[in-house]
Amino acid sequence: MNTRLTALGAACLLLPLSAGAASVAIEVLDAAGQPLADAAVYAEPATGPSSARPGKTVEIEQKGRKFIPTVTVIQAGTGITFPNNDSVRHHVYSFSPAKIFELKLYSGEPANPVHFDKPGTVVIGCNIHDQMAAYIHVVPTPHFAKTDAAGRVKLDGLAPGKYQLKAWHYGLPPGSPVAEQAMAVTGDAAAAFTLNVKQRPAGN
Ligand SMILES: [Cu+2]
Numbered sequence: 001m002n003t004r005l006t007a008l009g010a011a012c013l014l015l016p017l018s019a020g021a022a023s024v025a026i027e028v029l030d031a032a033g034q035p036l037a038d039a040a041v042y043a044e045p046a047t048g049p050s051s052a053r054p055g056k057t058v059e060i061e062q063k064g065r066k067f068i069p070t071v072t073v074i075q076a077g078t079g080i081t082f083p084n085n086d087s088v089r090h091h092v093y094s095f096s097p098a099k100i101f102e103l104k105l106y107s108g109e110p111a112n113p114v115h116f117d118k119p120g121t122v123v124i125g126c127n128i129h130d131q132m133a134a135y136i137h138v139v140p141t142p143h144f145a146k147t148d149a150a151g152r153v154k155l156d157g158l159a160p161g162k163y164q165l166k167a168w169h170y171g172l173p174p175g176s177p178v179a180e181q182a183m184a185v186t187g188d189a190a191a192a193f194t195l196n197v198k199q200r201p202a203g204n
Contacts, residue, residue: 023157024185026154026193028169040167041193046162054142058081074136082103088128119139121135121136
């Protein structure tokens with residue numbers, strides 16, 4: 001733990017000082033204190049949903065009868081394409097209230113991306129291959145990222161002000177609220193979350 005904190009401190013010292021904008025380094029752990037990869041971490045300005053334009057279209061590939069990546073975090077309004085790079089056909093669907101959709105049995109890349117306009121968690125599956133599952137977490141802010149294997153992430157470019165920092169992981173029991181904490185950003189800072197996840201599928 002000490003080594004990790006020291007490493008984090010050293011990384012912060014190396015950051016260039018950009019005028020006005022701050023970085024917040026965040027670490028996400030499970031209840032046993034182990035780092036949690038693939039957690040969605042985001043900062044919502046207290047002033048309300050961002051009017052920033054969503055980023056460009058992202059991709060969730062189907063390869064080896066798996067969705068890659070397992071977890072995707074996007075700003076509301078972003079489109080996702082679902083290229084099928086397998087030789088078998090897939091039938092991608094979601095019954096999640098945040099986005100109900102279906103891409104009927106297909107090969108190759110569907111003509112149009114699917115747009116996700118509503119914040120929330122969208123669980124996708126394949127009608128043909130029951131074991132295929134992936135998670136899309138849609139957030140109302142351009143300030144988001146996904147934790148790395150060490151459970152760490154850095155949100156850059158935050159203007160000084162009040163934020164609600166949030167963290168979500170697909171291993172949280174379905175329907176449980178995202179973890180959150182208020183943060184007043186005045187300069188570079190650090191924060192941590194502990195998430196009580198119920199499942200940690202291998203290989204993700
Ligand atoms: Cu399939």
